Amino acid sequence: DAGVIQSPRHEVTEMGQEVTLRCKPISGHNSLFWYRQTMMRGLELLIYFNNNVPIDDSGMPEDRFSAKMPNASFSTLKIQPSEPRDSAVYFCASSSPKEVEAFFGQGTRLTVV
Amino acid sequence: AQSVAQPEDQVNVAEGNPLTVKCTYSVSGNPYLFWYVQYPNRGLQFLLKYITGDNLVKGSYGFEAEFNKSQTSFHLKKPSALVSDSALYFCAVSFFPGFQKLVFGTGTRLLVSP
Numbered sequence: 001d002a003g004v005i006q007s008p009r010h011e012v013t014e015m016g017q018e019v020t021l022r023c024k025p026i027s028g029h030n031s032l033f034w035y036r037q038t039m040m041r042g043l044e045l046l047i048y049f050n051n052n053v054p055i056d057d058s059g060m061p062e063d064r065f066s067a068k069m070p071n072a073s074f075s076t077l078k079i080q081p082s083e084p085r086d087s088a089v090y091f092c093a094s095s096s097p098k099e100v101e102a103f104f105g106q107g108t109r110l111t112v113v
Numbered sequence: 114a115q116s117v118a119q120p121e122d123q124v125n126v127a128e129g130n131p132l133t134v135k136c137t138y139s140v141s142g143n144p145y146l147f148w149y150v151q152y153p154n155r156g157l158q159f160l161l162k163y164i165t166g167d168n169l170v171k172g173s174y175g176f177e178a179e180f181n182k183s184q185t186s187f188h189l190k191k192p193s194a195l196v197s198d199s200a201l202y203f204c205a206v207s208f209f210p211g212f213q214k215l216v217f218g219t220g221t222r223l224l225v226s227p
Contacts (some may be wrong), residue, residue, distance in 0.1 A: 004156075033215070043157075043203065043217040056214065091156055093215075100164060100207070101147055102215055104156035 004105035006092050012111045015097065018080040021108045025094030026074055032066055033102060034077050035091040044092075082112045115140045117206045119218035126194045127226050128159045134189040136204030145207040146187040147215065148178055150200045157203060165185060174198070194225045 005024040012020050025032050033048040047057040049069045056065070064083070069075040081085055089109050093102040126132045138144055143162055149157040162185045162189045163222025168180045189202060204218040 035217075042219045045216070048214055093157075100145060101159045101162050102157065104149075110126070110222045 002095055004092055004103055006090075006105035006108050008108060009106060010109045010111075010113065012063045013082055015083055015112055015113075016055075016078070016081040018078065019082045019086075019110060019112075021077040021090050021092075021110070023075045023092030025075070025092070026096075026103055029071070029094035029096045030072070031102075032069060032075050032094040033095075034075070035093065035104075036088045037091060037107070038088045046077070079110075082110075084112045086097060086110060087112050114204070115208050115216065117204050117216055117218045117223045119204055121221050122219075123222045123224065125224050125226065128196050129193050131195045132191050132198070132223065132225070133225060134187075134202050135202075136187045136189065137219060138185050138187065138204075138206045140185075140206060140208055142208070146178075146180060147205040147207070148172065148176070148187075148189050149203045149205060149217075151203065151220075152200050158203075160189070184219075194223075196225045196227055198222055200226045 007022045009046045031050050035047055036044045046059045048055055053067045065079055067077045087108045091104050091107045093104045095102040104109040119136055145173045147162045148160040150160055150201050151157045159168050161170050163170045173175045176191050178187055181186050201220050201222050203220050205215045
């Protein structure tokens with residue numbers, strides 16, 4: 001398996017624009033996580049899905065953030081409108097009940113100017 | 114509250130010496146515990162996990178960790194450090210095995226000097 005695939009790897013956008021981050025989990029994994037990493041706040045869990053259903057979105061910072069998982073092989077994290085403080089590295093991860101540990105993608109480095 | 118703590122922001126060790134990166138947790142019930150490593154501009158890579166059974170867990174790249182329930186700790190260790198081990202290390206705990214939700218510590222930067 002190619003692992004968790006995220007796109008794009010880098011995104012630079014202007015404040016106010018909509019940003020969509022994409023994730024393809026490992027085939028057969030039933031849990032998917034979106035994390036954000038910054039120097040100030042470390043690694044934060046934004047939202048996670050189980051069997052395509054959002055289980056806990058308490059980490060989503062504001063209504064500007066939304067996440068979807070329309071099927072088992074695809075998820076998106078959208079920020080609309082984006083702000084400079086959203087600049088961070090966003091990671092997607094997936095896991096299965098059998099393996100328990102989460103496998104991370106390479107991340108998307110978002111810069112909002 | 115359920116949490117995991119990494120008390121050291123940075124650990125410095127000379128190549129060839131043993132290393133320890135500390136982690137403590139706070140949880141009701143039995144935790145699942147994990148260590149991950151992050152190299153610059155990369156995602157997190159899984160090193161090892163404790164689910165149940167033997168308290169000493171062996172993982173990738175010669176790392177091991179010891180689960181100590183009485184001290185609620187899960188310290189990462191390696192008998193002989195390599196310069197290439199220099200990276201950011203994260204301890205994580207899962208409180209809901211059914212959903213594999215991971216809560217991470219703040220990370221510890223390991224610097225191994227030649």
